[in-house]
Amino acid sequence: MSSPADHPEPDPFSPAEFDAWRGLLRLHATVTGELQGKLADEHAISLAEYAVLITLVTEPDGLRMTDLAARRLITPSGISRVVDKLERRGLVARQEDPSDRRGFLSVLTEKGLRKLREAQVTHHAHVRETYLERLTEREQKTLARLLEKAMPGVVSSAVWPPGAVPAPRAPG
Amino acid sequence: MSSPADHPEPDPFSPAEFDAWRGLLRLHATVTGELQGKLADEHAISLAEYAVLITLVTEPDGLRMTDLAARRLITPSGISRVVDKLERRGLVARQEDPSDRRGFLSVLTEKGLRKLREAQVTHHAHVRETYLERLTEREQKTLARLLEKAMPGVVSSAVWPPGAVPAPRAPG
DNA sequence: CAAGATTGAGAGGTCAATCTTC
DNA sequence: GAAGATTGACCTCTCAATCTTG
Numbered sequence: 001m002s003s004p005a006d007h008p009e010p011d012p013f014s015p016a017e018f019d020a021w022r023g024l025l026r027l028h029a030t031v032t033g034e035l036q037g038k039l040a041d042e043h044a045i046s047l048a049e050y051a052v053l054i055t056l057v058t059e060p061d062g063l064r065m066t067d068l069a070a071r072r073l074i075t076p077s078g079i080s081r082v083v084d085k086l087e088r089r090g091l092v093a094r095q096e097d098p099s100d101r102r103g104f105l106s107v108l109t110e111k112g113l114r115k116l117r118e119a120q121v122t123h124h125a126h127v128r129e130t131y132l133e134r135l136t137e138r139e140q141k142t143l144a145r146l147l148e149k150a151m152p153g154v155v156s157s158a159v160w161p162p163g164a165v166p167a168p169r170a171p172g
Numbered sequence: 173m174s175s176p177a178d179h180p181e182p183d184p185f186s187p188a189e190f191d192a193w194r195g196l197l198r199l200h201a202t203v204t205g206e207l208q209g210k211l212a213d214e215h216a217i218s219l220a221e222y223a224v225l226i227t228l229v230t231e232p233d234g235l236r237m238t239d240l241a242a243r244r245l246i247t248p249s250g251i252s253r254v255v256d257k258l259e260r261r262g263l264v265a266r267q268e269d270p271s272d273r274r275g276f277l278s279v280l281t282e283k284g285l286r287k288l289r290e291a292q293v294t295h296h297a298h299v300r301e302t303y304l305e306r307l308t309e310r311e312q313k314t315l316a317r318l319l320e321k322a323m324p325g326v327v328s329s330a331v332w333p334p335g336a337v338p339a340p341r342a343p344g
Numbered sequence: 345c346a347a348g349a350t351t352g353a354g355a356g357g358t359c360a361a362t363c364t365t366c
Numbered sequence: 367g368a369a370g371a372t373t374g375a376c377c378t379c380t381c382a383a384t385c386t387t388g
Contacts, residue, residue: 007289011296016312017304023319023327024303028200029245030323030333048356065371073201078357080372085356102365102370117179124183127193131322137188139318144191146315147199150303154202155195161202220378237349250379252350274348274387 031130038126043119048072048082050123053091053108053116062095062105071159091115203302210298215291220244220254222295225263225280225288234267234277243331263287 013021036047045053055071056063063071069079083106086092091112097103108116132140148155153162185193208219217225227243228235235243241251255278258264263284269275280288304312320327325334 007285010289010293013296014309014312016309016316017300019316019327020304020307020312020319021299023316024196024200026245026326026332027319027323028196030326033245046356066369073198073205075358076371077359077373081356084372097370100366100370104371113179117182121182124185128189131196132189132192134322134324135192135318137186139321140186140188140192143315143318143322144188144195146307146311146318147192147195149311150306150315151199151202152306154198155191160198218378238347247380248349249351249381253378256350269348272348272388276349 027131031127034130035123035126038122039119042122043115045115045119048074049086049091050116050119052079052082052086052106053112053119056092056106056108057113057116059107062107064097064103064105066103068106070161073160086112199303203299206302207295207298210294211291214294215287217287217291220246221258221263222288222291224251224254224258224278225284225291228264228278228280229285229288231279234279236269236275236277238275240278242333245332258284 032047039045039047039050051072052068055068065079065083066076068083069076072079074082083092083094087094090109092106093109095105095107097105135143144155154160204219211217211219211222223244224240227240237251237255238248240255241248244251246254255264255266259266262281264278265281267277267279269277307315316327326332
């Protein structure tokens with residue numbers, strides 16, 4: 001016969017490690033799971049699509065597909081399909097990259113901007129209600145500082161993973 | 173013409189809110205993304221499968237499919253398919269629920285326990301290297317306390333969502 | 345008829361292969 | 367030949383429908 005007692009846990013998590021890991025997983029799954037549903041019901045948009053729109057709104061010149069993929073932490077293949085869907089709905093547009101004929105730039109359209117601003121109300125309200133609202137500003141800052149310490153750059157870096165998108169090219 | 177300036181952000185996140193939300197998303201995506209790859213390469217197991225095994229190891233009598241789904245925050249449909257895969261590989265077994273002939277219990281097999289213990293080494297090492305290791309025990313506790321305050325029960329509740337799994341039935 | 349579990353169809357992602365341009 | 371983008375094959379999960387038992 002055999003039981004879990006015969007196969008002891010190798011190098012188990014301490015209680016503090018266990019709580020910090022499980023809490024992160026559960027909170028993330030709960031917030032994003034419900035958020036997916038609300039965005040789909042109220043705005044007919046997925047969380048992945050929302051993430052693409054919110055990434056592009058800060059890039060008036062657009063982003064190359066590969067860079068957009070790196071920012072969203074999905075593959076070029078996956079980005080190509082998300083952008084396909086958004087383009088069919090007129091929320092983003094593909095433009096040829098004038099500096100490299102292999103590349104395409106995804107840019108937010110006027111319609112995409114309006115859609116983003118509508119969806120953002122739902123998004124922010126939900127994230128606040130289920131996560132941020134019960135923390136003081138000081139606690140939010142402490143939490144962000146701990147996340148940054150756990151994985152340097154994860155909060156402070158303008159892009160993630162760091163260095164995925166090069167600094168703006170010097171003119172000429 | 174129109175530009176983002178004409179569609180101002182409605183009720184935007186404060187810097188503290190923004191950092192706390194973005195840091196959570198990025199850290200989660202980075203840790204779990206790489207973890208998926210390592211578990212697949214080294215143990216031929218997905219993160220969803222690992223999560224099922226780690227859930228069942230604490231339940232010597234097994235869990236009903238619906239309860240297992242609630243614990244893993246996926247649908248009964250999804251659990252049915254994951255358990256199918258694990259059962260074909262002999263890592264879990266389905267047993268008829270003696271108290272309700274509609275139900276089935278998923279139980280961990282001896283082989284599943286061995287696989288879990290092997291995978292756990294990879295899992296814990298990765299989570300420590302990319303997340304827990306740069307925090308002191310005190311910081312890990314602070315982080316867990318903040319997550320718990322943000323979403324009460326998310327750390328402290330033995331099961332999540334709370335109440336998904338009923339207390340053990342009284343004998344008889 | 346309600347609840348537990350499963351199945352078919354579809355959405356959304358990955359990897360490997362392909363095409364075009366550097 | 368390498369890099370950027372896309373497509374085909376496949377995998378996993380969800381939703382809606384179905385089957386069985388309470």
